[in-house]
Amino acid sequence: MFRANLTACADAVQDHLNAQLNGYGDTPVVQAMRYTLQGGKRMRAFLVMESARLFDVPHDRSIWPATGIEAIHAYSLVHDDLPCMDDDDLRRGRPTLHKKWDEATAVLAGDALQTFGYELTLSPKTGDAEVRAHLALALAQAAGAQGMVLGQALDIAAETATAPLTLDEITELQQGKTGALISYSARAGAIMAKADDRPLADYARAVGLAFQIADDILDIEGDPEKAGKRLNKDEAAGKATFVSLLGMDTAKHRAKSLIQDACDAISQYGPKAENLRDLANFVISRDS
Amino acid sequence: MFRANLTACADAVQDHLNAQLNGYGDTPVVQAMRYTLQGGKRMRAFLVMESARLFDVPHDRSIWPATGIEAIHAYSLVHDDLPCMDDDDLRRGRPTLHKKWDEATAVLAGDALQTFGYELTLSPKTGDAEVRAHLALALAQAAGAQGMVLGQALDIAAETATAPLTLDEITELQQGKTGALISYSARAGAIMAKADDRPLADYARAVGLAFQIADDILDIEGDPEKAGKRLNKDEAAGKATFVSLLGMDTAKHRAKSLIQDACDAISQYGPKAENLRDLANFVISRDS
Numbered sequence: 001m002f003r004a005n006l007t008a009c010a011d012a013v014q015d016h017l018n019a020q021l022n023g024y025g026d027t028p029v030v031q032a033m034r035y036t037l038q039g040g041k042r043m044r045a046f047l048v049m050e051s052a053r054l055f056d057v058p059h060d061r062s063i064w065p066a067t068g069i070e071a072i073h074a075y076s077l078v079h080d081d082l083p084c085m086d087d088d089d090l091r092r093g094r095p096t097l098h099k100k101w102d103e104a105t106a107v108l109a110g111d112a113l114q115t116f117g118y119e120l121t122l123s124p125k126t127g128d129a130e131v132r133a134h135l136a137l138a139l140a141q142a143a144g145a146q147g148m149v150l151g152q153a154l155d156i157a158a159e160t161a162t163a164p165l166t167l168d169e170i171t172e173l174q175q176g177k178t179g180a181l182i183s184y185s186a187r188a189g190a191i192m193a194k195a196d197d198r199p200l201a202d203y204a205r206a207v208g209l210a211f212q213i214a215d216d217i218l219d220i221e222g223d224p225e226k227a228g229k230r231l232n233k234d235e236a237a238g239k240a241t242f243v244s245l246l247g248m249d250t251a252k253h254r255a256k257s258l259i260q261d262a263c264d265a266i267s268q269y270g271p272k273a274e275n276l277r278d279l280a281n282f283v284i285s286r287d288s
Numbered sequence: 289m290f291r292a293n294l295t296a297c298a299d300a301v302q303d304h305l306n307a308q309l310n311g312y313g314d315t316p317v318v319q320a321m322r323y324t325l326q327g328g329k330r331m332r333a334f335l336v337m338e339s340a341r342l343f344d345v346p347h348d349r350s351i352w353p354a355t356g357i358e359a360i361h362a363y364s365l366v367h368d369d370l371p372c373m374d375d376d377d378l379r380r381g382r383p384t385l386h387k388k389w390d391e392a393t394a395v396l397a398g399d400a401l402q403t404f405g406y407e408l409t410l411s412p413k414t415g416d417a418e419v420r421a422h423l424a425l426a427l428a429q430a431a432g433a434q435g436m437v438l439g440q441a442l443d444i445a446a447e448t449a450t451a452p453l454t455l456d457e458i459t460e461l462q463q464g465k466t467g468a469l470i471s472y473s474a475r476a477g478a479i480m481a482k483a484d485d486r487p488l489a490d491y492a493r494a495v496g497l498a499f500q501i502a503d504d505i506l507d508i509e510g511d512p513e514k515a516g517k518r519l520n521k522d523e524a525a526g527k528a529t530f531v532s533l534l535g536m537d538t539a540k541h542r543a544k545s546l547i548q549d550a551c552d553a554i555s556q557y558g559p560k561a562e563n564l565r566d567l568a569n570f571v572i573s574r575d576s
Contacts, residue, residue: 024433029441033433079399084391103372104444107395108437111367114402115432122425129417136424137410144403145312145321149396153317156392 002278009049009066010042012059016067020120032101032109033116036074039092041286043279044069044185050275051189051200061127065135065188068121072143073181075113078106080152114143127192134191142184151176164240171209178215179208186276202265207280210258213251214284216241220248222287255284290566297337297354298330300347304355308408320389320397321404324362327380329574331567332357332473338563339477339488349415353423353476356409360431361469363401366394368440381513402431415480422479430472439464452528459497466503467496474564490553495568498546501539502572504529508536510575543572 017037024030045066052062081088081096082103089099098106121139122132141147154173158165165173186204190197220243243251262280266273305325312318333354340350369376369384370391377387386394409427414420429435442461446453453461474492478485508531531539550568554561 025438027433027438027441027445029437030433075399079395082392082395084395105441107367107370107372108440108444110399111363111402112433112437114399115428115437118406118424119428119432122421122428129421132421133410133417133424136406136421140403140407140410144407145315145318145400149317149400149403150313150315152396153315153393156396157315 002275002282005275006041006043006046006279006282009046010040012063013042013045013067013070014038016063017070020067020116028101028105029108029112032097032105033113035100036078036097036109036113037071039094040070040074041288042070043283044073044181046279047182047185047204047276048188050273050279051186052192053275054189054269054272055193055195057127057189057192061125062189062192064123064126065121065139065192068117068119068139069181069185069188070117071113071120072117072139075110075117076143076148076152076181078110078113082106085152085156117143131192131194135188138184138187138191142180147176147180148178149176151178151180158239164238164244166240167242167245170240170242170245174209174212175205178212179205182208182211199265199268203262203276203280206258206262206265207283210255210262210280211283213242213255213258214286216243217248217251217255218287219243259284290563290570293563294329294331294334294567294570297334298328300351301330301333301355301358302326304351305358308355308404316389316393317396317400320385320393321401323388324366324385324397324401325359328358328362329576330358331571332361332469334567335470335473335492335564336476338561338567339474340480341563342477342557342560343481343483345415345477345480349413350477350480352411352414353409353427353480356405356407356427357469357473357476359401359405359408360427363398363405364431364436364440364469366398366401370394373440373444405431419480419482423476426472426475426479430468435464435468436466437464439466439468446527452526452532454528455530455533458528458530458533462497462500463493466500467493470496470499487553487556491550491564491568494546494550494553495571498543498550498568499571501530501543501546502574504531505536505539505543506575507531547572 021030021034021037048066048069049059049062077091078097080086081091082098088096090096097109118136118139121136124132126132126135143149151173154169155177158173183201183204186200186207187197190200219241242254246254259280263277266276309318309322309325336354336357337347337350365379366385368374369379370386376384378384385397406424406427409424410420412420414423431437439461442457443465446461471489471492474488474495475485478488507529534542547568551565554564
């Protein structure tokens with residue numbers, strides 16, 4: 001049931017992104033934006049739409065910030081894959097953008113995807129001005145130099161550091177690099193409903209950390225074909241990960257206990273939060 | 289008098305940007321953001337603050353979107369200078385960001401500067417939620433794949449095109465690459481005051497085009513030391529420019545007549561618009 005719900009959300013997100021990119025013309029940059037916006041689990045969009053559903057915010061409002069966060073996520077992947085960053089050739093089983101086009105197109109398409117994320121989020125169809133301004137500001141705070149980009153900067157710094165990162169440092173890195181957007185996505189529904197977003201922030205903190213631990217586990221135990229990307233990167237680069245620091249068994253145990261924390265944080269929402277509980281469990285059981 | 293006003297605005301913008309970047313920590317990415325946000329004429333910020341003054345919007349509100357647009361402009365310069373784009377070593381008389389740091393830091397700092405631009409614009413101190421949501425959406429529309437990035441994409445495409453661009457194509461390119469942000473900046477005051485932004489849009493269209501024509505003239509007649517950047521780039525690359533298409537005399541005449549159009553468009557604002565008229569004249573008389 002959960003898999004079907006996630007797929008239905010991904011399909012709705014894809015349709016909406018395609019429709020919104022129509023009328024943007026057909027320059028190579030827009031073609032590259034379309035290419036990048038194909039596929040993916042759409043976990044962040046699902047978080048937006050499911051947290052919105054807790055407060056009865058309708059689908060045709062929440063689809064706007066849901067697609068907005070996917071555009072922001074897509075921009076970060078495109079720039080992260082660049083030769084001067086992670087230098088990856090493969091993403092979701094397909095050539096990365098700078099391999100299929102070129103670096104200039106990848107820089108520009110990433111830039112335009114970030115802008116597109118704000119444009120979607122700020123659509124008048126998202127809600128009243130208070131909701132739109134609040135969402136967009138929360139998104140900027142999550143994406144910027146105190147959120148996602150901070151995490152990426154710490155990640156780059158770690159590559160040339162003399163000592164491997166400690167558990168605290170890896171946790172800070174993760175909270176920026178993947179945690180900040182996950183937190184924004186989970187809080188988005190409460191922001192749209194002008195409700196208290198703290199329970200969802202607690203949920204997201206645990207899910208985000210579990211997600212990163214699961215990623216580190218997948219990097220070692222995963223199947224590259226299913227993952228659609230290069231694996232064993234961190235191990236090969238001698239980078240500290242949750243697995244290298246905690247050991248595989250403790251890492252798996254820690255991920256499970258975080259999922260319990262996440263489910264506890266949203267217990268007040270009852271049966272309506274079932275999809276969010278299922279998502280938390282999915283995060284540590286996925287194979288890609 | 290005008291020069292003093294422009295300098296006073298630039299100083300206020302610099303102080304505000306420095307103050308807002310405090311507390312962002314001191315990672316290389318934030319150091320690079322600070323470096324990039326030093327200097328510049330601050331013409332876009334001046335447009336925001338002077339258009340706001342027409343409607344008696346106070347300085348301590350307009351400084352937020354004024355610094356926001358300068359952050360967006362700065363991001364576009366950082367990414368434009370990258371080796372895979374224009375590959376420039378010098379900007380405002382100093383090494384470009386990827387020369388002083390490295391490409392990864394330049395990509396990330398540019399990304400974070402774009403985010404920072406939205407964060408500043410969406411500050412609760414800018415105005416009520418309606419104003420902030422309207423401004424940020426207008427900014428995204430101006431900066432994205434139908435605005436500035438479209439212009440940059442057309443510029444890249446022109447480099448590999450078999451025939452030089454026509455006057456219409458160069459005008460479209462300019463309206464995206466520099467015109468869209470200039471238009472947003474000039475309209476920002478009216479948006480903040482919830483007033484009709486059409487006279488300022490007309491003003492900006494003429495000023496933006498005159499600005500690009502003046503840039504093309506400077507690229508040939510300018511002093512590289514005063515300009516603080518490489519000149520004769522377009523001529524060396526065999527690119528069509530307003531000067532190559534119109535001839536130098538006609539280009540200068542056209543720029544002057546556009547400035548008259550710009551001043552006519554804002555005649556209704558009387559003496560309050562004196563700085564905007566002066567700015568229009570400055571655009572075609574500057575030496576950098």
